[in-house]
């Protein structure tokens with residue numbers, strides 16, 4: 001199976017061109033195997049670039065534990081880069097079908113190849129039943145989440161996939177590795193949840209770390225950055241236009257008056273290879 005390794009702000013996936021490759025039926029097991037950082041290729045998960053009847057391509061995204069997610073913000077930018085750089089589509093504005101609908105993307109080139117992508121990520125979902133969460137409020141804003149030994153104030157937003165955002169005084173490993181895994185599987189989130197931790201630098205600048213559903217800590221999460229930008233506005237902590245610093249790089253977010261969230265960030269191809277096992 002031919003594959004391409006790509007990342008967006010350090011959030012790295014194995015990408016397979018399903019216009020050309022045929023995959024085994026059990027994609028979940030393939031995702032677990034390729035993602036393994038010791039015995040596989042090593043990645044935060046697996047992304048399939050497939051033909052679409054509605055758009056230039058369709059993205060399917062699997063976390064490192066094999067679970068399929070509706071959306072991946074860093075992934076969709078890399079899919080757009082792949083589709084353009086590898087000649088599947090030739091225009092600088094693309095449509096990509098995802099589990100959260102068809103998204104529109106604008107490509108910025110460096111020479112003949114894509115370097116940055118601006119994505120219209122659509123409108124955030126703020127209805128608790130659709131996020132989904134059992135916490136009260138549409139959406140829950142600074143709502144109490146009981147964790148046994150402590151209680152957090154969380155804000156929940158879906159960008160097609162679910163996010164639970166906690167604003168903290170100082171980002172550290174305790175939040176990401178101690179609290180993140182407990183939030184991910186908390187009974188208030190029937191589909192599990194991605195847990196973002198945010199330190200406010202200023203109303204225009206946030207620092208974020210994430211514990212992702214199905215993959216653990218990653219260096220960036222695009223949908224998580226969108227959800228956090230929305231949560232910053234909903235809680236009065238930040239402006240509608242923010243720069244978010246993540247361990248793997250920066251993302252620019254805008255929650256526009258149209259209610260749509262726009263994300264701009266890098267997309268990088270690292271290498272191509274052939275998967276021969278197991």
Ligand SMILES: N[C@@H](CCC[C@H](N)C(=O)O)C(=O)O
Nearest residue numbers: 069072073074161221222223
């Ligand atoms: N890293 C991604 C999100 C990947 C999916 C997520 N772990 C989930 O299960 O919803 C991003 O950039 O958005």
